Amino acid sequence: MLNGRIIKDRLTSKILLIFTILISLIVIIIGVELFYKSQPIIKSNSLQELIFSKDWHPLKGHFGMLSFIAGTAWVTIIAVIIAVPLCLLTAIYLSEYVHKRVLKIINPFIDILAGIPSVIFGVWGIIIIVPFIRFNIAPLFGVSTTGYNVLAGGIILGIMIIPVIISVMVEVFKTIPVELREASLSLGATKWQTIKLVVLKKAKPGIIAAIVLGVSRALGETMAVLMVVGNMVQVPTSVFDSAYPLPTLIANNYGEMLSIPMYDSALMFAALVLFIIVVLFNVLSRIILSRIERKLRA
Amino acid sequence: MNMKKTKIEELFFKTLMRLAAIIIIGTLLLIIYSIFIKGLPAMSWEMITQTPKGGYYLGKEGGILNAIIGSLLLAAGSTFLATIISLPIIIYINVYCRKTLFSNAVRLCFDIMWGIPSIVYGAFGFTFMVFFGMKTSLLAGIIIVSLVILPVIVRIVDEVVRMISSGLYEASYALGATRLQTSMKVILKQSATGILTALLVAFGRAIGDAAAVLFTTGYTDSIPTSLFHAAATLPLAIFFQLSVPIPEVTARAYASALILTIIILLISLLARVLTNKYNKFKV
Known part of the structure; x- marks a missing residue:
C-alpha cells in the first residue's frame, strides 16, 4: 500500500516538472510576443528598409533604423x-x-x-x-x-x-x-x-x-x-x-x-x-x- | 643577454597587470567618491522624510520619500515573488530530476534569461499591460522586475545546491525520507546561506533596475497606497530629476543617487558577512 507521503512526493514531482517547464518557456514566450508585435512593421516596411535605411521619420511612416x-x-x-x-x-x-x-x-x-x-x-x-x-x-x-x-x-x-x-x-x-x-x-x-x-x-x-x-x-x-x-x-x-x-x-x-x-x-x-x-x-x-x-x- | 630580455618582459607585463587591477579598483572608488561628494550636500532630513512638493518632480521643495518607499516596496515584492517561483525549480532540477540533459536545458534557459536586457523585459511587459488595459502600477513593476531577477536567484542558488555532496542525499534517503522531505529538511537548510546571498543580490538588482520599471511602474510624486497605483523608484527619480535644469531638483537626483548607492553597498557588505560567517558551519 502506498504511503501518504510517497503519494505526496510523486505528486510534487509532476507538479514541479510542469512548473519548471512553464517558467523555462518564458524566454520563448518573450521572443514569440516580440515577433508577433513586430509583424505589422515588417509587413509594411521591408526588413531591408528597417535595418539598412537611415530614414527615420515615424510621422511619415519611415522607420529606417x-x-x-x-x-x-x-x-x-x-x-x-x-x-x-x-x-x-x-x-x-x-x-x-x-x-x-x-x-x-x-x-x-x-x-x-x-x-x-x-x-x-x-x-x-x-x-x-x-x-x-x-x-x-x-x-x-x-x-x-x-x-x-x-x-x-x-x-x-x-x-x-x-x-x-x-x-x-x-x-x-x-x-x-x-x-x-x-x-x-x-x-x-x-x-x-x-x-x-x-x-x-x-x-x-x-x-x-x-x-x-x-x-x-x-x-x-x-x-x-x-x-x-x-x-x-x-x-x-x-x-x-x-x-x-x-x-x-x-x-x-x-x-x-x-x-x-x-x-x-x-x-x-x-x-x-x-x-x-x-x-x-x-x-x-x-x-x-x-x-x-x-x-x-x- | 636573452635571459635579461625575458626578465624585462615579465616585469613589464606584471606591472601592466597591476596597473589594470588598480585602474579597475580606482574607477570603482572614484564612482563611489563622486556620488558621495555630489550627494552629501543635497542630503537633509527633509530629503528623506518628505515627498516632492509643487507638482510632477519640478517643485523646488520636498524630498524623495516617495521614491525611497516605492523602490523598497518594488524590490521587496519582486524578490519575494521571484523566490517563490525559483525555489521549486531549483529543487526540481537538483533533487527530483535525475536526467542531466533536462536539468542542463533548464539551466541554459535561465542563463539566456539572465542575459536578456531589462529594457526588453520592460517592452514585453508593456505589450501585456496594453493588451489587458492595465495602467502603470506597482504590481506590474513587481511582476516584470521579478522576471528580471528570477534567473539571478535560480542560477546562484543552483550553484550552491549543486555543491552539496551526494552523501547528504544518500543519508537522508537511507533514513527513509522521500525526495520532498529531503528537499525541505536537508537541501534547503543546507543551502540557506546561499539562498540568502542570492536574495540580497537579487534585491540589489531589483532596486537598481531602471529600464524595466520605466514602462511598468511609472512615476508619481505620492507614496503608493495600493499595488494598483503607480510608484516612484529611486533610479527613475535620479533619471528624471537629473535632466531638469533647476538646482533644487537636481539636488534631489543626487540625493537619490547617494541613497541608492548606500543601499547597494550595504547589501553587498551584508552578503559578504553572511557568506563568511555561515560558510564555516556547512557540512
Whole structure:
C-alpha cells in the first residue's frame, strides 16, 4: 500500500516538472510576443528598409533604423576596446600571480562594481566622464563637443561590462590543468612565457566566450548609455559624435508610441532585434563554456 | 643577454597587470567618491522624510520619500515573488530530476534569461499591460522586475545546491525520507546561506533596475497606497530629476543617487558577512 507521503512526493514531482517547464518557456514566450508585435512593421516596411535605411521619420511612416543600429555598434565596440585589455590583464593577474589574501581584498571590489546600478554609472558619467571628454580629451584632438557622445557611452559601458568578463575569464583560467603550467615551467620558461604560450593559448575559446558574454551585456544596457550618449538620430562617424543606440530608442519613446501609427510595432521590432542578438550571443558563449567544463571533467 | 630580455618582459607585463587591477579598483572608488561628494550636500532630513512638493518632480521643495518607499516596496515584492517561483525549480532540477540533459536545458534557459536586457523585459511587459488595459502600477513593476531577477536567484542558488555532496542525499534517503522531505529538511537548510546571498543580490538588482520599471511602474510624486497605483523608484527619480535644469531638483537626483548607492553597498557588505560567517558551519 502506498504511503501518504510517497503519494505526496510523486505528486510534487509532476507538479514541479510542469512548473519548471512553464517558467523555462518564458524566454520563448518573450521572443514569440516580440515577433508577433513586430509583424505589422515588417509587413509594411521591408526588413531591408528597417535595418539598412537611415530614414527615420515615424510621422511619415519611415522607420529606417540604421542610425540606431550603428549607434549600438559604436558604443559596444568602444566598450570592448576599453574593457578587454583591462579584463584580460586583471584576470591573468588574479588567477596566476596573486596570493589568496590579495584575492580576498580585490574580489569584493569587483563584486561591488558588478552590483552598481546602471543609473549610478550614468550619474557618474555626467559628473566625471562627460566634462572630462569635453574639456580634456576633445581639445587634444581639436574637436569641440558637449561631451555627450559615443565615446562617453563607450567608456561607461566598458566599465560596466568589466565584472562579467573578469569573472568568466578567471573561471576559464581555473580550468587549465596545473600540469600544463608545470611542464612549461620545468622546461625553463618564465612564468610570463608560460602564460603567454601555454595558458592563453589553451584558454582562447574561453576568453572569446567571456568577451561575447560581455558584448551581449553591453548591447542591452540602457539607462547609463541613454544618459551620456547625446541621443541624436544620426549614423556617428567619429567617437565625438552623438548617437542613439537601440535600447535608448525603446526607452525614450515608449510614451508616444501609442499615438503614432506603427510606432509601437517599430519599437517592438527594435526590441526583437536586441532580443535575437543577445540570445544568440548568450547561447554561443554558453556552448563554448560548457564544452570547456565537459573537457575538464572528462 | 636573452635571459635579461625575458626578465624585462615579465616585469613589464606584471606591472601592466597591476596597473589594470588598480585602474579597475580606482574607477570603482572614484564612482563611489563622486556620488558621495555630489550627494552629501543635497542630503537633509527633509530629503528623506518628505515627498516632492509643487507638482510632477519640478517643485523646488520636498524630498524623495516617495521614491525611497516605492523602490523598497518594488524590490521587496519582486524578490519575494521571484523566490517563490525559483525555489521549486531549483529543487526540481537538483533533487527530483535525475536526467542531466533536462536539468542542463533548464539551466541554459535561465542563463539566456539572465542575459536578456531589462529594457526588453520592460517592452514585453508593456505589450501585456496594453493588451489587458492595465495602467502603470506597482504590481506590474513587481511582476516584470521579478522576471528580471528570477534567473539571478535560480542560477546562484543552483550553484550552491549543486555543491552539496551526494552523501547528504544518500543519508537522508537511507533514513527513509522521500525526495520532498529531503528537499525541505536537508537541501534547503543546507543551502540557506546561499539562498540568502542570492536574495540580497537579487534585491540589489531589483532596486537598481531602471529600464524595466520605466514602462511598468511609472512615476508619481505620492507614496503608493495600493499595488494598483503607480510608484516612484529611486533610479527613475535620479533619471528624471537629473535632466531638469533647476538646482533644487537636481539636488534631489543626487540625493537619490547617494541613497541608492548606500543601499547597494550595504547589501553587498551584508552578503559578504553572511557568506563568511555561515560558510564555516556547512557540512
